[in-house]
Amino acid sequence: MQALLFEQGVQRIVEDQTGPITYYSDVITPALAKAWFDALLAQGDWHESSRMMYERLVGVPRLHCHYAVANPTLPSVLRDALAVVRQHVDTPFNSIGLNCYRDEHDSVAPHNDKLHELVSHQPIVLLSLGATRTMVIQRKKPPRLKTELELEAGSLLLMGWNAQLHYDHGIPKLQQPVGPRISVAFRVRPEKASERW
Template identity: 50%
Template sequence: MAHPDLLGSDHGLLLDDASGRIRYMPGAVAAERAQVWFAQLQRIEWHAERREMYGREVDVPRLTASFRLDDPALPAALREAADAVLGLTKLAFNSAGLNLYRDGHDSVAPHNDHLDELQRGYPIALLSLGATRRMTIRAKQPPRRVLNVDLEPGSLLLMSWRTQRHYDHAIPKTRTPVGARISVAFRRRPQGASGAGFYGTNEA
């Protein structure tokens, strides 16, 4: 196993205090494996969503897909990725939310996960595939500490449950030419949580 002490050590810790814990693990998955998953997941059925914002319907600037991990029709690449993340974290996630950022115009606005749609105490594990994109993590309270993390293919970012209370995270648009990226967000949903209505009000 690449990181047997993944959750127990201070390896890759970007934040570890009363506001939560954030851990970045570049190379959690070998580059060739990440590339194969990326190629396979590009071919799943992706959804273009529209969302109401400030009284107008707008395109969500990325494509999305979501799966329960017990879905018998789970794409093979996602099954393998879920098993790898389980091996690394020893955490029994039960859902995967996928984002496909086609290029630098695609983004996700600052938001936090709704805590009632996450099993208390479970982190979110974000697996990155494809192009590297920067994530900005910003504290909600002054002095509004900011963490910028360049999420490389094959990396895993773990954000603890508590961080969702204290920080927003975003993938900003970029003018730098950049290829496609897929993120897979593994979460543990509480029983009965739909996974819909997932974002804060500023999401697009």
């Protein structure tokens, strides 16, 4: 899977009925990206968790936290980030999920977002902060074309709701050392589900 178009910081990875998937570089300045990263790393309500895999309980290889946009205790940095995202994507986001990849050992396996936890046909937007990590995007059915996308600090990745039906995405572990990265995911969840996040 190759990018169809790259112009003025916009890279269209998928632009047909299976997408869209679009990458926007340099949405915020490096200085602002660092300030937001430092604030979220220090202030985020970070948790470790575990899940059953292959009939045993294993630790999830990253930290995470979630916020409802309507929550009055939503950190101010996330309100600022939401305002920037809405300048690029006109969507009524009501849920913000964060993942912290502490080093090269943290990862997320190839997956698609669970559609029953999303409002139909609303996109997902990821804001990247901190170290650059590679996202692998692969089509589910043949031809199983694959793109490796470098998610840089201050960038946005937009994935259309329909893309979850056709593509998996993941952040693989690395062999070489890398600093921490925070992924800030903006979603529209059904009303009752958004209250839990």
